[in-house]
Amino acid sequence: MIGSCTPKYTFSILSVVAILSTFLTLTKASNASSMLLFGELLIRKTTRAVPVLCQVTQRSYSSLKHDQSFDKSPARKVLKMGDPALYEKAAAVQDPSNPVVEQTVQELLKTLEATGTFMGLSAPQIGIPLRIAYFRIPKESPNPRYHLTTEFDPEGVPPTILVNPVIEPLSDEMALGYETCLSVPGMVGIVKRHQSIRYTWDTPEGKKSRVAHGFHARLVQHECGHLDGILYPQLIEDLRHFGYQDVLFARNLI
Ligand SMILES: [Zn+2]
Helix, strand or coil: CHHHHHHHHHHHHHHHHHHHHHHHHHCCCCCHHHHHHHHHHHHHHHCCCCHHHHHHHHHHHHCHHHCHHHHHCCCCCCCCCCCHHHHCCCECCCCCCCHHHHHHHHHHHHHHHCCCCCCEEEHHHHCCCECEEEEEECCCCCCCCCCCCCCCCCCCEEEEEEECCEEEECCCCEEEEEECCCCCCCEEEEEEEECEEEEEEEECCEEEEEEEEHHHHHHHHHHHHHHCCCCHHHHCCCHHHEEEHHHHHHHCCC
């Protein structure tokens, strides 16, 4: 009898262990926002399978607005090229007024501040699989190798939070430019991008849209690529134009 019952119990125990293991893996980041963010994804994907877990997560989520501990959380670790999470298509944000968006942006800001001169960062790069990115372009370039195309944006571009961004090329004109990425540290590549685009994104007040040219268009395309699991090295047509920054910049290829 014991022998005949064992497979059933083994299956049940393994199922519970698998669910818990998955949850713990998804929520291994230590701060509350990470757990709740992934909790939201669990709600979306596993409502039928894990109803009790979802109820608990939903209650916690509703109290998140008052969680001041978030502001004290450290910068996130930036995932590096090779991490499978960087090649996933990020999930759309269902409600741009959801506090998770603001918290994600704060995490992006903290992480960017800790890394120096980078101008943009996307949520997937810090392990948050949502279609959110943040960027700003200063008036003057922090790196003379970046061609800011000030003829189009003489004042730079103000801090912008892109939620569910959509890009529409405005012409067939393509441009080559250097790109670097926090997920590809120390490296640089020459990438072909659309010279002119219109991009549209969601805000709590509705959709917003801008036309961008040159470097501005390049940066938006770069960040949106992350949301589709694409890193700039995947777009380099000639891999001789991909290398270490101190070597490739010195060659003055463009
Ligand atoms: Zn990047």
